[in-house]
Amino acid sequence: MAEELEIIVEEYQDELTERVLHWREALVRHERVREELGDVDPAALRVLGPTLPGRKRDESFVATVFDPRENRSVEVRGRLDGDDVEVTTSSFRPNPSDQELGAALEALREDPEFAVLRDRDDVVVYQPMPPLADVEQEDGSVVRRVALGVFDPRSDRRHRFAAVGVSDRVVEWDPEFSHPLDGDCEEHLPVGVNSMPDGGGRDWVRVRVLRGGVELWNLVVVRPRASEPSHFGKGSGVELKHVTYRGRLVLWQAHVPILNVLYDDGVTYRDWQNQETPFIANGVDPVGPGWRVCTSPPATILESGTDAGNFQGVAFWYEDGELRIVSEVQAGWYRYMSDWRLRDDGTIAPRFGFAGTRNPRTCMPHQHHVYWRLDFDIEGTGNDVVEERGLLFPHLPLWWRLVRETKRTRSLFARRWRVLDSVSGRGYAINPGTTDGTADSYGVADLWFLRYRFTELDDGVSVVGGTPADTQCRLDQYLTAESINSTDVAIWYAGHFRHDETHPTPHQGHIVGPELRPINW
Template sequence: MAVKVIIEKVARPGLSAQQVREVAGAHPDVLAHLATVDTERLIVGDAVALGHDPGDDAEFRANVFDPVTNRGVELRGTLDRPEQALVLPTAYRPNPGQEELAAAAEILRADPRFPAGDDVIVYRPMPPLADVENPDGTTTRRPTLGVYTPSDESRKHRIVAVDVAGGTVDWSPAGVAAHHPGDCESHLPVGIDPLRDRGGPDQVRLRVVDGDTELWNAIVVRPRASSPQNPGDGSGVELRDVRYRGRIVFRQAHVPILNVQYEEDGVTYRDWQNEETRFSATGDDPVGWGWRLCTKPPRTILERADNDAGNFQGVAFHYADGELRIVSEIAAGWYRYASEWRLCDDGTVKPRFGFAGVRNPRTCMRHRHHVYWRFDFDIEGSANDVIEQFNDTGSTIPQPVPIVQEVSRKRKAPARYWQITDKASGRGYQIHPGEHDNTTDPYGVSDLWFLRHHPAELWDGNPGPNNQARLNRFLNGESLTGTNVVVWYAGHFRHDQNDPEPHQGHIVGPDLIPVP
């Protein structure tokens, strides 16, 4: 009997963006801090319930931002009493959304300095913002846009900053000018306009069934709704409540942090992972737009030739040879990433992340990508976990070393792999590093973090001027023996176009192998 892949709509606990807006508009502390009375211009998002098995009184956090005053606050409350939420000022600034980018592009194209020609492309560059400080201490929010002019041999790329509220364009914003007169990468960008979002659910329940046996049961969240957001910048394809043969494996698994570091000039970026972009997927959409069961392998930019096009945005599923691939392509500026999970019939989980890009003025410079997975293991339940590091001692059997309190680790000798098991049953998973995952440099901080679970530790907070991962702030010496454990796992990829080894479309990620 053939294996069946089934996806079904499922509700998500939390507050909708409209509910967050209504709470903010009625909260005097929000309006006082933002110094605004126009709540319709506020940038808000959904507020997902925090914690395991959230109920009606679950906690939530939500960011509310005014792009005109360039101020933001964070709401911290409970779903049953959102109007009583605590209001705290925050330095978090959300990236421009599609409406804000479209308004900026309209101003840009109306500028008399905008180049003529039908081949000019307006695209989303890095960094996403180029705010400017005013003499009175306030700041003006300015989304950035890239202007690609193929016919201009002397300067194909320009990066500009647009004051949407003021209707002006800065053609030479400080610190974000194009760094290369030609093209880096071969893929031609499609511009700032994605495929029209036709709706569809934010998440689905996935079931993989072999005859009368349910192999996998999980909630899959598409990138546009992945947590953390508001505050936070998404996490690609997110898995929740993952069960293999009826037993819980993960409560949550995703990639909350993604960084880029340039070696030559020290420029760094914190990439967002909630912008779905085009890729090729052939099949049916049983629950609506954004979810596709494929009849043949989907093709992201890693498999395509020289374009940034495609017929689909969202999450695609394809099963073959004992393995289900869950695939999406996401964009951050000129970067394109493949966010993927592979669920095998034997219980193995293969998280994968691929790196590519479209034409731009920077990626021909040597740089490193740092991707940070977060695995909230719930082996046999949400507590009673044990962590061990298996060292290579020269014998045929690696030597286990218990890890009893919160700590970070690097992938270097004698460590070979790590194991998380339930203290009573002995069941669990081993984490085996991928062949190309490499080890950290000083900017990447570390390779693994073993932490005690806390609902709010989904993101490292405002990363600061160099965007470096701040996961060490979660290390406070808490015990890990017989507790609820979270593991952060980092992969590091060096992209060098002058290196003879293939770089375009490189993929990293560990293998998570079940311990029966």
């Protein structure tokens, strides 16, 4: 008789998260913030963050406070245990909020040029790329405008775009960002703007997996909308924290802070992963909205073939010795599957899937790049080492140690890695997935081995669009030749996926990710 399995999903909130919530409320009223932004209604401001780069031993934070009416931002840095903050002006402009999207949709529907489409059920107003179409005035100020796409299947021009002013609600059709291609790529009809309003619920939960009363896994799961880093409003998909297997710490934090794409014609984007979108998940919600333990396999757009769904948040599904932790996020017309798979034998399988809805852009071949950040703390902080394996040569060791920060491209000479606790010898092997590809010049590299620094949760890129140099991964800046020998190590792992409509790949080709397998556990 098989041992009884339990999946326990519990409410989670610690002192640190309580203090973060306190700071979010305080920042909009902080004297230094008001000095920079002027006499503005605090209720009109948006707070992104605070992102907590450090662990509890270093409670520094960074946040962004944004005034959408004046289209101005300030960056705020400080400590949770003090009142002094550093406030500086910032050129960063966050993506539209749900409220802005709703207001823009309302303004578009009132526009005379939209009148002939207003009552048609087959017309869909969706979010395109880029998400904003701001315009600079003669005096140097920048007017904030939300970008919307309009899909009309009866028109010769099936996709049109509009820019809607946040303050004046003025609609401009065919703004400068409009894509020159007018194909109709992808099969999935997009759901409309704000198709499923956020139902609220908790940002974090604790998840435990027990078999026969023995705890296999214990971890904290963060849903995409609250994932770090948050001060640029991009997030990192489903985020895992404080991951233990059979009572021993494996990962302090694991997430995907960097995601970008480059088209063959040079168009490029740095995507975000905190905008949750519907997918299909049936089951029960043990801690309220946004968290579902499924009674049948969840289906993202990759499995269901539809952009619609009955659930938004994080779903859990256990089958054949594996717990799947999955969500779906969107960035414009892109859809991404953020997925973690925890097996009873201790294997961790990060997975990331790529899909899209109907649009005029993705007919052009393009390359997606996804970068996991794996903050290993095998059995605790400070004693980790990294070893590499390539081809076996006579008189040379099978594995050799990396002692300084470095990066790698997967090859015959560098194809497997492992992280070990230097005291116990326990650790995890990093085995590349068969569909993970190899970095091109835009993708930069496949792995970075870095000493942990609380300032290195991402690479500092805040833009959504721009030149390839603007959106390219910038992790090389952290290669400063520091020791990674018996210290605290953070590893970045990249997967690469080429999307070519003329040469479609099987379903598995749209999913990338390595296998992290326990050693001496």
